[in-house]
Amino acid sequence: MSAVSHAAAQAALAGVHACTPAHLGDWRNLLAVIWDFLSLSLFSLGGGNTLLSEYHLLAVDKYCWLSSRQFADIYAIAEAAPGPSSMIVGLLGMAAAVKEGPLWGVLSGLAAEVAILLPSTLVMVAASLSWSRLRDSPWRVAFERALGPITLGILFAVGLKILRISDHDTPAYAVSAVVCVLMLRTRISPLWFMAVAGLLGGLGLINR
Amino acid sequence: MSTAQPGPDPSLRELFMGMQQVALSSFGGGLSAWSQRIVVEERQWLDNEAFITGLTVARLFPGPNQINMAVYIGSRFHGLRGALVALAGMLLLPFSVLMLLGLAYFELHMVMAVDRVLAGVITASAGMALSMGFKLAGGYGRDPVAVLLALGSFLAMSVFHVRLIPLVLIAGPLAMAWYWPRSR
Numbered sequence: 001m002s003a004v005s006h007a008a009a010q011a012a013l014a015g016v017h018a019c020t021p022a023h024l025g026d027w028r029n030l031l032a033v034i035w036d037f038l039s040l041s042l043f044s045l046g047g048g049n050t051l052l053s054e055y056h057l058l059a060v061d062k063y064c065w066l067s068s069r070q071f072a073d074i075y076a077i078a079e080a081a082p083g084p085s086s087m088i089v090g091l092l093g094m095a096a097a098v099k100e101g102p103l104w105g106v107l108s109g110l111a112a113e114v115a116i117l118l119p120s121t122l123v124m125v126a127a128s129l130s131w132s133r134l135r136d137s138p139w140r141v142a143f144e145r146a147l148g149p150i151t152l153g154i155l156f157a158v159g160l161k162i163l164r165i166s167d168h169d170t171p172a173y174a175v176s177a178v179v180c181v182l183m184l185r186t187r188i189s190p191l192w193f194m195a196v197a198g199l200l201g202g203l204g205l206i207n208r
Numbered sequence: 209m210s211t212a213q214p215g216p217d218p219s220l221r222e223l224f225m226g227m228q229q230v231a232l233s234s235f236g237g238g239l240s241a242w243s244q245r246i247v248v249e250e251r252q253w254l255d256n257e258a259f260i261t262g263l264t265v266a267r268l269f270p271g272p273n274q275i276n277m278a279v280y281i282g283s284r285f286h287g288l289r290g291a292l293v294a295l296a297g298m299l300l301l302p303f304s305v306l307m308l309l310g311l312a313y314f315e316l317h318m319v320m321a322v323d324r325v326l327a328g329v330i331t332a333s334a335g336m337a338l339s340m341g342f343k344l345a346g347g348y349g350r351d352p353v354a355v356l357l358a359l360g361s362f363l364a365m366s367v368f369h370v371r372l373i374p375l376v377l378i379a380g381p382l383a384m385a386w387y388w389p390r391s392r
Contacts, residue, residue, distance in 0.1 A: 039373070040372070040373070041270065041271070042270045043270065043372050043373055043376050044270045044271050044272065045270060045376070046340070046344070047267070047272055047273040048271065048272035048273075048275075049337075049340055050372060051372070052337070053365065053372065054371070054372045054373075057371070072330045072333075072334075073313065073326050073330060074310070074313065075330070075333055075337075076326060076329040076330040076332075076333040077306075077309050077310070077313055077326075078306065079333040079336060080329060080333070081302065081305055081306045081309055082231075082234065082235040082236075082301075082302045082305060083231060083234075083235075083239075083298075083299070083301075083302020083303065083305070083306065084239070084272045084273075084274045084275055084299075084302070086272035086275070087299075087302065087303060087306050090303060090306055090307060090310070091306065091310045091313075094307065094310045094311070094314070095310075095314070098310075098311070098314045102311050105307075105310070105311060105314065106307050106311070109307055109310065110303075110307075113299075113303065117271065117275065117295070119270075120269070120270045120271030120276070121271065121275075121276075121279050121291060121292075121295065122288075123269055123270060123271075124265070124266070124269050124270075124271055124276045124279040124280065124283070124291070125279060125283040125287070125288050125291045127265055127268075127269050128262075128265060128279065128280045128283045128284060128291075129283060129287070131261065131265055138388060138389045140268075141387070141388075141389045142384040142385075142387045142388045142389065143268070143384060144268055145383075145387035146357075146380060146383030146384040146386070146387045147376075147380060147383070148344075148347075148348070148354070149348055149351075149353075149354035149355070149357035149358040149361070149383070150357055150358070150361045150375075150376065150379050150380060150383060151344070152341060152344050152345060152348060152354075152358040152361075153341075153357065153358035153359060153360065153361025153362035153363075153364075153365070154361050154362070154365060154372065154375070155340045155341040155344065156341035156358070156362045156366075157361070157362050157365035157366040158337065158340070158341075158365075159337045159338040159339070159340055159341050160338070160366055161366070162333070162334050162337035162338070163334045163335075163337065163338055166330040166331060166333065166334035167330075167331055167334055172327075172331045172334075173331075175328075175331040175332065175335065176331050176332070176334040176335035176338060177335065177338075178335065179331070179332045179334075179335025179336060179339075180335040180336070180338040180339045180342070182335075183335065183336055183339035183343075184339050184342055184343060189236065189237045189238075190237065190332070190336055191236065191237060193332040193335065193336070194329045194332045194333065196332070197328040197329055197331050197332035198325045198326075198328045198329040198332075199325075199328065200328045201324050201325050201326065201327040201328020201329065201331075202321065202324050202325045202328065204324060205328075206327055206328045206331055207324075207327060208327045
């Protein structure tokens with residue numbers, strides 16, 4: 001009994017998942033996935049980063065498109081790539097369908113990106129057009145002051161989660177800590193941190 | 209630093225091209241600065257005040273800040289159509305690059321060298337993720353209710369595994385009631 005749960009824990013640690021990926025050829029699955037992204041859109045606070053934990057829960061635990069380790073990889077790729085890092089959603093969508101071929105991977109990535117951006121874009125259009133009235137509304141004041149600290153707490157939780165799924169030994173944690181401090185204390189472009197860390201990884205100084 | 213009046217309204221095509229220029233210029237980072245330089249100084253679609261208002265609205269409402277900023281600029285000139293065109297202009301190139309990187313990753317990630325480089329890169333990106341909270345934390349130290357809210361949200365998510373949507377739907381209205389502006 002304990003041997004079994006030990007094995008399960010080992011498998012979980014190694015990022016091996018027992019669950020099978022949801023098949024998107026079934027339109028009910030497809031609608032469920034699209035709904036998940038649409039409904040998350042309006043909870044994309046703090047510049048979109050509050051969603052990272054949810055992305056992990058959906059893509060790794062619920063739909064099994066990726067292992068936890070692959071999730072860490074594509075998060076790093078989205079951060080290193082040009083453009084808004086929230087485009088990681090496109091890579092999640094791609095992971096869901098890339099086994100069917102590259103074209104399906106790209107289409108699925110595009111669909112995921114559209115789903116996550118559509119509701120927040122519609123709200124943003126309405127807000128932009130009515131801002132002169134919204135600005136002095138008590139709703140605006142209360143919303144801004146209330147959501148700020150909640151977003152802050154969520155961002156700490158998300159940061160910790162990313163740290164947990166990315167780093168597995170002391171040198172890795174040390175590099176992350178140094179990067180965190182440099183991000184806060186200097187104006188060096190994050191691309192440099194990734195380049196140097198990538199080099200350390202390539203030389204075998206940072207391992208999984 | 210131009211003090212001139214904003215120029216004529218951009219057409220849909222100009223919006224698309226302008227946003228594409230912002231996206232291209234910022235391939236090495238610094239999207240916000242580039243967007244200000246191009247939209248305010250070069251093309252003079254907005255004056256500085258309108259641009260800063262846009263940043264405020266973009267940060268306040270849900271959605272990635274830079275994407276919201278494109279939506280703000282586009283919708284100012286051509287409503288929903290303008291917003292979608294500006295969005296497409298901003299995302300087309302970076303999204304295409306990302307899709308290519310993604311395909312390369314899913315084809316190549318078993319290659320040992322790629323895997324080892326990524327093992328390094330993810331430690332840096334984890335450090336960047338960790339810095340997000342600290343970056344915003346400074347402003348809230350003096351308000352004990354804000355500290356409590358932040359701590360409560362953190363614990364709810366990290367320790368008690370409360371999901372994002374229920375957390376925001378419960379904590380949000382309670383906090384809004386507390387922070388509702390008192391009438392004088």
